[in-house]
Amino acid sequence: MRPARAVDLKRQRADCELNGAAMSEETTTCRRLLGKVVLITAATAGIGLGIALRLGQEGAKLAICSRKQANVDATLKQLRSRGIEAVGCAANVGKRADLEAFVQLAVDTYSRIDILVSNAAVNPATGDVLEIPDWAIDKILDVNIKAAIVLAALVKPHLSKAGNIVFISSYTAYVPTRPIALYGMSKTALLGLTKALAEELGPEGIRVNCVAPGTVPTKFAAALVESDEMRKLNESRTFLGRLGTPREIAAAVAFLVSEDASYVTGETLLVGGGMHAKL
């Protein structure tokens, strides 16, 4: 998906600001998560930030992270200014020690965790699968798959009864096509992880689900909408004829982590405007 070309970043930024504005205007009356403690990775921009805002608006207490302390600080300020209780720290999900410190911060602050939203992912290289260099294969597998497993394992001992986990996958999980097929395959693995953990943790009452977003114009997806041509192509792949917003992905996550989804586990919800991705 990266790198983006400068010429189209202007439009990107406008889109993101629009999405951000839409999110900040949003006042959901739902309070399904009152008092719930939610851990969200990569929550300082794009879809992760949208999830933090939505779950916070529904009454959740948050622990957030991303790699850069400045981003964490700015996001905590933004959340708290909206009356949302939140703590956070700089953490690269690819580093176990960072994940341990992040989980510890949440436990020290709130004494338990009710919900984990594993959202972080990277796509450091594009191209045909067999052309991707080893370092990039390692990074994609480490951050997109291994970190999700390690984080779930670290969170598990602190998960409350009837706690739950949501992994953020992608529509590309269903159709891992060039030039981002390796990234797509890493997202396919999350569908499998969701099924596997749903079975393993089900007897303890812990639900595990997954959300697969369609194309959402964030920094991460900049290359997919960098030109009018690319943007129109991606829009035309949906039944609704438009791209998604972080707010729309966050609404699906809010449903899955809430008691409204109390009998839903092992599922992946594709939020892609009707994008053809599965039967």
Ligand SMILES: NC(=O)c1ccc[n+]([C@@H]2O[C@H](COP(=O)([O-])OP(=O)(O)OC[C@H]3O[C@@H](n4cnc5c(N)ncnc54)[C@H](OP(=O)(O)O)[C@@H]3O)[C@@H](O)[C@H]2O)c1
């Ligand atoms: N946008 C789309 O079209 C789309 C479609 C399908 C799926 N997704 C998935 O949605 C998720 C979020 O993507 P997005 O589009 O919202 O991206 P984004 O807007 O570019 O935001 C990325 C966020 O991740 C943080 N981050 C990046 N690497 C990290 C790491 N190693 N550890 C911790 N935090 C990290 C960034 O903050 P720092 O720079 O401070 O680390 C930032 O907060 C990803 O799993 C992506 O695969 C996106």
